[in-house]
Amino acid sequence: MCADTPETPDYKSTLNLPKTDFPMRAGLPKREPQWLERWEKIGVYDRLREKEGREPFTLHDGPPYANGHLHIGHALNKTIKDMIVRSHQMMGFDARYVPGWDCHGLPIEWKIEEKYRQKGKNKDDVDVVDFRQECRKFAEGWVDIQREEFKRMGIAGNWEDPYLTMAYHAEAVIAGEFQKFLMNGTLYQGSKPVMWSPVEKTALAEAEIEYHDHKSHTIWVPFGFQNASGDLAEARVVIWTTTPWTIPSNKAVAYNNKVAYGLYRVESTEEESWTKPGELYLFANALVADTMNRSRVTAYNKVRDVEPSEFDGLILNHPFAGLDEANGYWDYDVPMIDGDHVTDDAGTGFVHTAPSHGADDYECFMARNWLDRMTHNVGEESEFLPHVPFFAGLQIFDRKGKEGKANNAVIAKLVEAGGIIARGRITHSYPHSWRSKAPIVFRNTPQWFASVDREIGDGQDQYGKTIRDRALTSIDELVKWTPQKGRNRLFSMIESRPDWVLSRQRAWGVPLTCFVKKGLLPTDPDFLLRDAAINARIVEAFEAEGADAWYMDGAKERFIGDAANPDDYEQVFDVLDVWFDSGSTHAFVLRDREDGTKDGIADVYMEGTDQHRGWFHSSLLQACGTTGRAPYRNVVTHGFTLDAKGNKMSKSLGNTIVPEKIIQQYGADILRLWVAQTDYTADQRIGPEILKGVADSYRRLRNTMRFMLGSLDGFDEAQKVEPEDMPRLERWVLHRMAELDHEVRSGYQAFDFQGVFSAVFNFATVDLSSFYFDVRKDALYCDGDTLAARSARTVLDMLFHRITAWLAPILVFTMEEVWLERYSEEDASIHLTDFPHTPADWLDEPLAENLAKVRRVRRVTTAALELQRQDKVIGSSLEAAPVVHVEDPEVVAILRTVPLDDLFITSGVVLTGDPAPAEAFRMPEYDGISVVFEKAEGDKCQRCWKILPDVGHHAHPDVCGRCNDALG
Known part of the structure; x- marks a missing residue:
């Protein structure tokens, strides 16, 4: 220069x-822990509780299970909860959040058993209290780990004082809640088929079941008549089953009065066939062709149609009746019974009925008051019990969930007895334990149930006299559902559900704190010992010592005391279904804690869709049995988290996404933002x-x-x-x-x-x-x-x-x-x-409408200038002073009230209502707006960069009048 x-x-x-x-670069993974430390230091959660005069708002936490690191579903769940609580706090409520954990149950017990097995030890050889203490220590460790993982996600709550289902007070309350069922008459012991895990040796609830493909045997078995006459006397009824192991427990064959049946004669067969020409069989007409083909029949004829009424009163023989060495074990009547569950969609149109191993079968027998005909042929390891001829000791599934020898042995015996006409294999959806992933069996075993249809004499019948009625009324009248389809799902489940199986044959949990009188049947009114003083002693002991008190030497004598002769009673050692634990949390969290609720009812329960059959369900049943209504006012449901292709996440597919990894790469706020941007009510x-x-x-x-x-x-x-x-x-x-x-x-x-x-x-x-x-x-x-x-x-x-x-x-x-x-x-x-x-x-709606019109003009103008910039006529919109033609005089008047050069980011604007020339820029979607490009005249202001005629004519050189005034 x-x-x-x-x-x-x-x-x-x-x-x-x-x-x-x-900074523009957030650096969240490194900086977020600093804010967490700061919030803890200044006590944000506690300080919020100090704000007075606020209406309480309580989201009750559905307890995650304390047995592993968190997955992406946990992150979704807890983040939604956190957003609910924080938003309501900022809307003026006192929004409390007490996190909790499910600590009892099979998964933890299973882990401790695995540890024993690795050392060559058997769980049954270990003192039960010592075993329970190991389970408690295992759960405590995972609670601490998960608590830190949740806090890292930015979840605010009372982390210093969470609720644990294994806390002594919680165990005492759970026992007390069970005792309410004992005292109000809904508790009973029954013998009915339950879903049983041979691997875990316990009954399972529906919520503990998942379905996987399983290859099963299929067999077609004929039953001959005892008392038929005419052409039916020589005929045989054919059933089809995918569970050959249940044949030894067969007690009836079911048909449907609405199905069309026929009598069929075999005319010819292949050389290798278990049927013979001349034999007569009964089938549903719609299914005869399939069965005949599978039994290698090459020709057959229909003798006549058979009315279902002809089966009324007929008795069949069991396929094993009269076998040598069976000592008459199967020489009993097998009645034909009608049942609505029978269809002609698959099989033969007749259903093999073993009431000890199937829900429909059991209901058919219960309706006829035939419960004395139930069998007890299968043990807790799915083995045939010693009294069953030919098959004693053979397992359906072994300890690892693999197929045992039972099915093949039954099939072989049927072949020997001439009791099979076809066999095959089928792959179908079959229930498995969600923990061991092993298939289950339906097994008749004594269990404890809560009746959903017995009238409860507790005086809390505002919403119904039974658990089912109270639950259905609560669903429709007391609860708001988000999304609404959650209501339909839970309503249909409650409407058709059976009684609640409360008992589990395990060690780690809250025991069924009751005593039964020796020598009496469960139907006897004095079978259960009902005594308020005994109940109070048990609860008091659990409060001080935890549920381990039930397992101490002399517990029976201690608790019964002088209320009865302890020698006359047996102590029940089954433990409660963990869903009863979590279903009772409203009592020891909402009802009992200072940060609970006055009425013991939560404003919100929020969980995934699987909890319609899980926590939402069990909490509803439990509360309706003890308080008369649902323990929640709102139920919010989220879907499942899938991978980017919409596949379910699994370790075997290698498509799992761990929250910790996301937080390490992006920070927790990105994970939280993902939650906020998704429609959580569907799968994400x-x-x-x-x-x-x-x-x-x-x-x-x-x-x-x-x-x-x-x-x-x-x-x-x-x-x-x-x-x-x-x-x-x-x-x-x-x-x-x-x-x-x-x-x-x-x-x-x-x-x-x-x-x-x-x-x-x-x-x-x-x-x-x-x-x-x-x-x-x-x-x-x-x-x-x-x-x-x-x-x-x-x-x-x-x-x-x-x-x-x-x-x-x-x-x-x-x-x-x-x-x-x-x-x-x-x-x-x-x-x-x-x-x-x-x-x-x-x-100001009129103002908003006017601004909407202004923005339409701006869009056309900026689009016109962008074309000039792309053509390199100008480098910046500040080089332009366009002429803007607007036909609507009302819009012109509005535009004159706005600084147009700022609006269009130009150095000047000429606004006119005159018609635009043909060459003017237009956009089809914005009728009546046109722009003619003109360059701005003057020099460039060195301060604001606008091109204006007055630049250089002020005290400060090279600036416009506005900038000159700003400079002073």
Whole structure:
């Protein structure tokens, strides 16, 4: 530069450019733990509890199981819960959250047993109390691990005092809740088929069952008549079954009065066939061809149609009747019975009925009061018991869940007895234990049940006199369902469910604290010892010593005391179904804790769809049996988490996504944002590309927050402008805030986090970043102390407080970071604030309609200028001064109230209502708006970069009049 050439002033330093230390790169994985430490240090959760005069709001936590690291389903579940609690706290409630854990049950017991087996020890050789203590220690370890993993996700709650189903008080309450069933008459001991795991040697609940493909034997077995006459006397009824092992327990053959049957004669067969020409068989007409083909019959004829009424009163012989060495074991009558469960969709149209091994079979016998005909042929390891001829000791499934020898032995004996006409294999969906993954059997065994249809004489019959009636009334009248289909699912389950199997043949759990009188049948009214003083002693002991007290030497004598002669009674050592444990949590969490609820009812239960048959279900049944109604007012349900292709996650497929890995790579807020962006009421997908998309949304939002922080640098109360004094553009932003405030609050109240985030995100990125900020940047950067600049900063301050609060329940770490960038006091936190009050009078629908019209004109204008920039006619829109033609005079009038050069980010604008020339730029979707491009005239202002005629004509060289005034 020549010595006599004056230097251009540093105008950039005179601009009000955004100033902030808020980084664009979040660095969440490293920084989030610092905020967690800070929240713990300043006691955020406890300080929120100190806020007085608030209506309580309680989400009751469905307890995860304490036996492993968290998976992505846990992350989804706990994040949704956290967003519910945090949002309601910020809407003015005292929103409590007590996390809890399920600690009893088979999975933990199974782990301890595995440890013993590895050492060559048998669980039964270990003192039961010592064994239970090992189970307790195992659960405690996993509770500590999972607690830290949940906290790392940003989940706020009373982590220092969670509830545990194995806590002494909890065990005492669970026992007390069981005793209410004992005393109110709903408890009974029955002998009926239950789902039994031979591997785990215990009964299972429906919620503990999952279905997998399983290859089973199929056999077609003929039964001959004892008392038929005419052509039926020589005929045989054919049944089909996929469980040959149940044939030794057959007690009847069922038919359906609505099925069309026929009598068929075999004419010819293949050389290798178990049928012979001339033999007569009965089949459903729709199924005869399939069976004949499978039994290698090459020709057959229909003798006649057979009316189902002809079967009434007929008696069959068991296929093993009369066998040598059976000692008459199967020489009993096998009646034909009618049953609605029989169809002609598959099989033969006749159903082999073994009431000890099938639900429909059992119901048929129960309806006829034939329960004395039940068999007890199969033991707890699915082995035939010693009294069963030929098959004693043979297992259906072995200890590892593999097929035993029972099926093949039964089939071989049927072949020997001439009691089979065909066999095969079929792959079908079959129930398995969800823990051992091994197939189960239906086995008749004495169990303890809670009747769902007995009238309860407890005086709490406002919603019904039975558990079922109370539950159905609660579902329809007392509970709101999100989504609504959850109501239909649970209602149909409750409507048709059988009695609740309460007992498990295990060691780790709360025992069924009752005594039965020796020598009496379960149907005897004195079979169960019912005594309030005994119950109180048991509960008192459990409170002090835990449920281990039940297993101590002398427990029976201690608890019965002088209420009866202990020698006359047997102590029950089955443990309660763990679903009874978790179903009782409302009593020891909601009812008993200081941070519970006054009426013992939660505002919200929130779990996955599998809990319609799990925790929602058991909690409903348990509470209806003891309190008369559902323990919840809202039930919120989420779906399952799938991989990016929609497949179920499994370790074998290698498609599992672990929350810890996501947090290590992206941070917990990205995981939380994924939850907020999904429709959790359906199944969700997650994968690397999906997470990248979530991270991109996060960056866009972070950029919006960074602009606000930078533009608010140095802003104070003195600069504020009252809403009524603001320009129209700012008043429109106020209107949008008022609209959004209603939408956000309504969304959070409806647990619609996807709707909340979508509304706030679109507002922040479209209305603000792409429009309002874009329009107001010039005034913010270049104006001096003008109304436009002060109004814009006032609005930015209002936006800051609302957006940070609205998003705080979702992005707990990031909104804290944003908040602390402005308010750095030692005990400051966005999570100690509420959603700001947003006046309803900010709403201005006419103004919003006008701004919508203005934005349409802006879209056409900016599109026209973009074409010129792409053609390199201009490098920036500030080089333009377009002529904008608007046909609607009302819109023209509105546009004249807005700073058009700021609106279009140009140096000048000519607005006209005159008709546009043919060459004007138009967009088909915006009728009546046209733009003619013109270049701006004048010189470039070195401060604001607008091209204006007055540049260079002011005290400060090379600037426009506006910038000259700003420079002073």
